Amino acid sequence: MTNPICDPYLILTKVYQGGKYLKQAIAETAIEPQNKARTVKICYGVLEKDIYLAHIIGSNTQKQPKSAVKLVLKIALYMLEFMDKHGYMVADCAVEFIKKLGKDGAAGFVNAFLRSYKIPPAPETADERMSLETSAPLWLVKKLRRSYKAEAAQILSAPSEGVCVRFVRGAENYIAKPHTKTPFGGLYIFKNFVRDEGFFRGDYTFQSIGSIAVCTAISPCERLLDACAAPGGKSVLLSGKCKSVTACELHPHRTELIQSYCARMGADNVTAVTADSSKFNPEYEHSFDAVLCDAPCSGTGVINENPDIKLFRTAESVAELNSVQLAILENCSRYVADGGRLYYSTCSVLPEENDSIVYAFLQKHPEYELSIPSSPLAHRKTKFGLQFLPHISLGAGFFLAAFTRK
Numbered sequence: 001m002t003n004p005i006c007d008p009y010l011i012l013t014k015v016y017q018g019g020k021y022l023k024q025a026i027a028e029t030a031i032e033p034q035n036k037a038r039t040v041k042i043c044y045g046v047l048e049k050d051i052y053l054a055h056i057i058g059s060n061t062q063k064q065p066k067s068a069v070k071l072v073l074k075i076a077l078y079m080l081e082f083m084d085k086h087g088y089m090v091a092d093c094a095v096e097f098i099k100k101l102g103k104d105g106a107a108g109f110v111n112a113f114l115r116s117y118k119i120p121p122a123p124e125t126a127d128e129r130m131s132l133e134t135s136a137p138l139w140l141v142k143k144l145r146r147s148y149k150a151e152a153a154q155i156l157s158a159p160s161e162g163v164c165v166r167f168v169r170g171a172e173n174y175i176a177k178p179h180t181k182t183p184f185g186g187l188y189i190f191k192n193f194v195r196d197e198g199f200f201r202g203d204y205t206f207q208s209i210g211s212i213a214v215c216t217a218i219s220p221c222e223r224l225l226d227a228c229a230a231p232g233g234k235s236v237l238l239s240g241k242c243k244s245v246t247a248c249e250l251h252p253h254r255t256e257l258i259q260s261y262c263a264r265m266g267a268d269n270v271t272a273v274t275a276d277s278s279k280f281n282p283e284y285e286h287s288f289d290a291v292l293c294d295a296p297c298s299g300t301g302v303i304n305e306n307p308d309i310k311l312f313r314t315a316e317s318v319a320e321l322n323s324v325q326l327a328i329l330e331n332c333s334r335y336v337a338d339g340g341r342l343y344y345s346t347c348s349v350l351p352e353e354n355d356s357i358v359y360a361f362l363q364k365h366p367e368y369e370l371s372i373p374s375s376p377l378a379h380r381k382t383k384f385g386l387q388f389l390p391h392i393s394l395g396a397g398f399f400l401a402a403f404t405r406k
Contacts, residue, residue, distance in 0.1 A: 002032050002035075003093050003096055003097050003100070004035070004038065004039075004042075004079070004093055005072060005075050005076065005093050005094055005097045006097060006100075007029070007031040007032055007035070007039040008039055008042040008043050008046065008075050009071060009072060009075060009097065010029050010031070011025045011026055011029050011031070011039070011043050012025070012043055012046060012047075012071055012074075012075070013068075013071065014028075014029070015043075015047065015308055015311070016067065016071060016311070017067065019312070021306070021308055022043060022044065022047060022306070022307070022308045023306075025043075026040060026043065041083075042075060042078060042079065042083075044307060045078045045082055045083075046074050046075055046078045047307035047308050047310070047311065048135060048307040049078060049081075049082065049135045050074070050135055050307075050310065050311065051131060051132060051135040051136070051137070051310075052132055052133075052135045053073075053074045053077050053078060053081075053135075054070075054074070055120065055132055056077055056081075056117060056119065056120065057070060057073055057074070057077070057113075059118075059120035060113060060117045060118060060120075061113070065106070065109070066106075068101060068103065069098065069103065069106045069109070069110065072094050072097060072098055072101075072110065073094070073110065073113060073114070075094075076090050076091070076093070076094040076110075076114055077114075077117075080114070087114070087115065090114060091110075091111055091114040091115055094110050094111075094114055095107045095110055095111045098110050126145075127141050127142055127145065130145070130152065130153055130156070133153070133157075134153060134156035134157050135310070136156045136303075136310060137310055137313075137314075139314065139315040140156075140300065140310070140313075141156070143315075143350060143352075144156065144349065144350075147349075147350070147351050148349075151389070151391070154390075154391040155349055155389055155390055155391055155397070156303070158304055158389075158390035158391040158395060159304055159395070160304045160305050160395055161180060161189045161209075161394050161395035162179075162180065162189045162190050162191045162192075162193075163189065163190045163191075163192070163193040163206065164182075164187060164188075164189050164206060164207055164208050164209050164212070165187070165188055165189075165190060165193055165204050165205075165206060165207075166186055166187050166204060166205050166206075166207045166212065166237070167186045167187075167188070167203065167204045168186070168202060168203055168204060168205075168265070169203050170198060170203045170204070171186060171188065171204075173198075174188075174190075174193075174198075174204075175188060177190055177192075177193070178190065178191055178192075179191075180394070182209055182212075182377070182394060183376035183377055184209070184212050184213075184216060184376070184377075187207075187209065187212055189209070189394065189395075199264075200264065202264050202265045202266050205233065205236070205261075205264075205265060207233040207237070208233075208302070208305075208347075208396060209377065209393070209394050209395065209396045210301070210302070210347055210388055210393070210396035210397070210398035211233055211234055211237075211398075212237070213375050213377045213379075213388060213393075213396065213398060213400070214234065214292070214294065214343070214345045214398060214400050215234050215237045215238055216375065216376075217343075217373040217374065217375055217386075217400055217402070218238060218241070218290060218292060218341075218343060219290065219341060220241040220242060221241075221242050221243075221289035221290045221340075221341070222242070222243045222244070222289050223242070223243065223244050223246070223287065223288045223289050223290075224238055224242040224244070224245050224246070224288060224289065224290045224291070224292065225245075225246045225248065225284065225288045225290070225291045225292070225332070225335055226238065226245060226246070226247045226248065226292050226294070227248050227277040227291060227292060227293045227294070227328060227332045228248065228249070228250075228277055228293065228294050228295060228296065228328065229247035229248055229249050229258055229272070229294075230249040230251075230254035230255070230257050230258055231254070231257040231258065231261055232247060232257060232258035232259075232260075232261030232262060232270075232272070233261065234292065234294060235247040235258060235261075235262070235267070235270050235272075236261055236262055236265045236267045236270065238292070239262075239267040239269050239270050240267075242269075242289075242290070243269065244269050244270075244271070245267075245269060245270045245271070246270075246271050246273060246288075247262075247270055247271065247272045247273070248273055248274075248275045248277050249272065249273075249274060249275075250274070250275070250276055250277070251274070252274050255272050255273065255274045258270070258272040259272045277293070277328045277331065277332055278324065278327040278328045278331050279331065280331055280334060281335075284334075284335040285334055285335060286334075286335070286336070286337050286338070287335060287337065288335050288336060288337060288340060289336075289337055289340045289341070290336070290340055290341045290342070290343065291332045291333075291335050291336050291340070291341075291342050291343065292343045292345070293328050293329050293332050293342070293343065293344050293345070294345045294346070295324070295325040295328050295329065295344065295345070295346055295353075295357075296321060296324055296325070296328075297321060297325065297346035297347055297348040297353050298313050298317070298318050298321060298346075298348050298350060298353060299313065299347055299348065300313070300347075300348050300349050300350055300397065301346070301347045301348050301349045301388070301389075301390065301396065301397020301398055301399075302347045302396075302397060303390075303397075304390055304395055305395075318350060318352065318353065321353065322352060322353065322356075322357065325346070325353060325357050326357055326360055326361065329342075329344050329357065329361050330361060330364070330365070333361070333365060333368065333403075333405075336405045337405070338405055338406075339404070339405060340404075340405050341371070341402060341403065341404055341405075342368060342402070342403040342404075342405065343373075343400065343401070343402050343403075344357065344358060344361075344385075344400070344401045344402075344403075345398060345399060345400045345401075346398065346399045347396075347397060347398050348397070348398075348399060349387070349389060349390075349397045349399075351382075353399070354382070354384075354385065354387065354399035354401070355382050355383055355384045355385065358370070358384035358385060358401045359383075359384060361403075362384075362403075367405060367406055368403040368404065368405055368406065369403065369404055369406060370384060370401070370402075370403055371402045371403060371404045372384070372385060372386065372401070372402065373385075373386060373400060373401075373402045374386075375388075375400070377393055377394065377396070378392045378393050378394075379392070379393060380392075382399075384401050385399055385400050385401030385402070386399065386400045386401075387399050388400075
């Protein structure tokens, strides 16, 4: 049996130092199978509590430890503070692992720190307190408090509801397991769900409730363009209500993901193509009855599923995304036939990625009129669309707006 700090360290080094997303880092790391659940829990937990753990370290040290030592301390602190592990066991494992890393000189420091650290007092300002309590970056806390007032903390701390499974057939074989019903047929949320042969047969797939809500709001049509389609879940689901679906993706390897998804689920009326949806394609002009722009975004609505977002997103990167979002929406609006529908969605809770983009688009495109959709999933209506929020929408933080070409 390996040291319990070892596998989380190998994975999280790829996130903190290599800039990889957590799911990717877990998938490509050979970890001890019998303790995989524990390893995954620690990895997600350290990222979810990163700011809080860093605050403890910073408050109990004269200078910041080097990156490797700091990561070992974060893992150990998470085990102590959130997993109720015995202090001596965690400290001994941390010291042993530090020595295996060849950092014998830091072993005494790590041992002393873990046996004597103190929880520092809460910061004085409301923004800083919320940042620490939710372990969310200060820039995000300020934006959400400005937009959502007292709900900001609920949005940031809403837990994941579990694993969303969309059944094509055979749901009766699985729903004896503990689950939460949703307002969508065939979609259930399980606390734990182990993939089996049914997945490969196309009996079911994993798809977020936010993605399902977006697809459900789209009207049936002849030809649909899914402008930012990977990994393919929306294209596959929409292929059931549209005669043909063209699924665009910027990168070839992600186009392959769509093709693989379609093959597994038997969606033979989906054509996956590699294309930049912000660049005009004359062949598509006025060619589609409906176009869905599920634009690249900050992901701030799905932090509860992807805690690494809090590391990688900045206020500056959100501003950069805004120009990409508007460019995709404006370009794809040229592909909609007269009387057709244009849809814009994100997995963000930030108004500047949602209502602000829609407003900017309508100011420049009088040929479109707003047509706010409906949804059975709990949401808030904004001026320009539907805002799903993690604490009221079964964990989903999505936005959807719809337009009709006059």
